[in-house]
Amino acid sequence: MTKSGNTPSENPDSVSESEVLQLEALDSAPGPARPLSAAETAAMIDRLERQLWGVRPRSKRLRLGAVLGVAGAFAAASAAAAIYVLRPAEPAAVTAPNEALRTGGTPEKPSTSVPEVARGTADEPTGAPAPSLASPEAPAAGPRAVDDKVEGSGRGVIRHSKAAADQLAEANALRGRHRYRQALDLYLRVIERYPSSMQASAARVAAAAMRLEQFGDVQGAERLYREAKTTGGELTAEAQFGLAEVFRARNDANAERQALHEFTARYPDNPLKSVAERRLQVLEGR
Amino acid sequence: MKPRDVDDARWSLLARKAAAGDSPSTKQLLVYLLPRVRNLVRYLVRGDPEVDDLSQEALLLILQGISTYRGEGEFRSWADRVVARCVFGSRKDPARRFEQALLDVDGAVEPAALPDRYYLRRQVVAELDALPQQQRDVLVLHYVLGMTIPEIASELTVPEETVRSRIRLGKQRIRNEMADETNPLPR
Numbered sequence: 001m002t003k004s005g006n007t008p009s010e011n012p013d014s015v016s017e018s019e020v021l022q023l024e025a026l027d028s029a030p031g032p033a034r035p036l037s038a039a040e041t042a043a044m045i046d047r048l049e050r051q052l053w054g055v056r057p058r059s060k061r062l063r064l065g066a067v068l069g070v071a072g073a074f075a076a077a078s079a080a081a082a083i084y085v086l087r088p089a090e091p092a093a094v095t096a097p098n099e100a101l102r103t104g105g106t107p108e109k110p111s112t113s114v115p116e117v118a119r120g121t122a123d124e125p126t127g128a129p130a131p132s133l134a135s136p137e138a139p140a141a142g143p144r145a146v147d148d149k150v151e152g153s154g155r156g157v158i159r160h161s162k163a164a165a166d167q168l169a170e171a172n173a174l175r176g177r178h179r180y181r182q183a184l185d186l187y188l189r190v191i192e193r194y195p196s197s198m199q200a201s202a203a204r205v206a207a208a209a210m211r212l213e214q215f216g217d218v219q220g221a222e223r224l225y226r227e228a229k230t231t232g233g234e235l236t237a238e239a240q241f242g243l244a245e246v247f248r249a250r251n252d253a254n255a256e257r258q259a260l261h262e263f264t265a266r267y268p269d270n271p272l273k274s275v276a277e278r279r280l281q282v283l284e285g286r
Numbered sequence: 287m288k289p290r291d292v293d294d295a296r297w298s299l300l301a302r303k304a305a306a307g308d309s310p311s312t313k314q315l316l317v318y319l320l321p322r323v324r325n326l327v328r329y330l331v332r333g334d335p336e337v338d339d340l341s342q343e344a345l346l347l348i349l350q351g352i353s354t355y356r357g358e359g360e361f362r363s364w365a366d367r368v369v370a371r372c373v374f375g376s377r378k379d380p381a382r383r384f385e386q387a388l389l390d391v392d393g394a395v396e397p398a399a400l401p402d403r404y405y406l407r408r409q410v411v412a413e414l415d416a417l418p419q420q421q422r423d424v425l426v427l428h429y430v431l432g433m434t435i436p437e438i439a440s441e442l443t444v445p446e447e448t449v450r451s452r453i454r455l456g457k458q459r460i461r462n463e464m465a466d467e468t469n470p471l472p473r
Contacts, residue, residue, distance in 0.1 A: 022409075023429035025432060026431060029321075029403060030321075030403070031405075032404075033321070033327065033337050034337070036320075041320060044320065047342070052346065178412045178416045180412065215405075216405040
């Protein structure tokens with residue numbers, strides 16, 4: 001083996017590069033593919049067997065990934081219905097096959113996907129009911145918060161709201177390009193500078209979900225979800241559901257169960273209620 | 287016999303039985319292969335939505351072609367090549383390219399209650415997602431599948447120097463990305 005890196009295992013430089021890049025040899029441990037539930041695995045293997053033995057023509061096979069992807073997008077869009085606008089989602093009927101595949105009870109986790117946030121400014125109505133910009137929620141304090149200084153000044157509020165929305169949009173764009181660290185920085189800046197804005201509310205939930213999913217920072221995620229819950233806003237339901245995810249990450253089944261019960265009781269009309277109920281069924285062995 | 291040898295022997299035995307049409311062995315082989323195939327597909331494609339469709343196609347190709355596995359080398363390595371070729375071939379399908387463009391790249395990320403390694407791997411593929419496809423391919427073939435540069439060049443039908451160049455550029459891009467990401471998490 002030469003220095004040219006013909007085989008990674010024989011080239012010291014290459015091995016160290018591999019470690020730096022964190023690229024591991026392939027195995028069957030979880031990741032990087034999203035794990036399948038037992039029911040999804042069984043359904044996929046069953047489908048393959050049927051295809052293999054010719055019971056079902058290949059051309060008519062179920063496009064599992066497409067269905068899961070579209071259903072995931074639909075669920076995420078529903079979760080953020082009030083002020084979020086996701087990319088176009090399929091009607092509810094499309095989710096039906098997905099639901100059928102998930103009979104094993106492992107819940108989907110659409111809410112923890114960081115929501116795409118609409119720019120949601122006064123200039124760019126989203127079509128969703130617009131929260132009153134003149135009466136923002138109680139501020140989360142912070143001496144550097146610029147939006148506190150302009151409360152009561154309609155034009156100023158709108159100007160700062162637009163700035164917050166622009167930064168939020170930029171954070172979303174960064175996340176879309178997988179620049180997670182920079183996106184997180186920007187989400188936190190929105191929270192710090194415009195703590196009482198509806199954009200800050202969205203940024204808290206988005207940043208919390210990113211901390212949990214992209215960085216595995218359970219404690220940081222919990223703090224942000226709690227802040228999002230406390231400060232109110234349009235996404236308190238998502239924050240409550242996120243807290244349940246945090247407890248799940250900690251393997252704290254009791255706290256997770258309690259959080260999910262609180263979620264289903266307080267937000268009976270939330271699209272995530274069915275997800276929460278399925279997870280509760282698993283936790284409670286029903 | 288080392289544990290790895292036992293594994294290889296078991297895989298090969300199952301493959302031979304599956305090739306002979308033994309249904310339980312085929313099913314067992316699928317159970318073993320599924321997570322590995324899905325992980326490899328995810329390493330090679332951007333985002334989650336295509337993973338299951340492509341894994342399904344790749345598994346079908348493996349089973350349909352299993353009689354051509356001649357027992358030379360590890361069955362898993364042979365299967366990995368089939369999967370990689372399936373993914374590369376899928377990129378030539380215009381309908382699939384269109385479908386891929388419509389799907390959400392992030393998709394739903396799954397359970398939080400998974401080992402740290404899962405999150406690490408998710409971060410790694412997020413880095414790979416930001417790379418040009420050609421650079422991504424050679425990095426995965428080289429570091430994840432352990433293929434040599436001549437093997438990769440042969441697989442992709444490109445000169446060896448091109449493979450080296452793509453590896454170098456891919457690593458450089460990831461290093462640059464990582465330089466941005468090495469600061470501690472903001473509070």
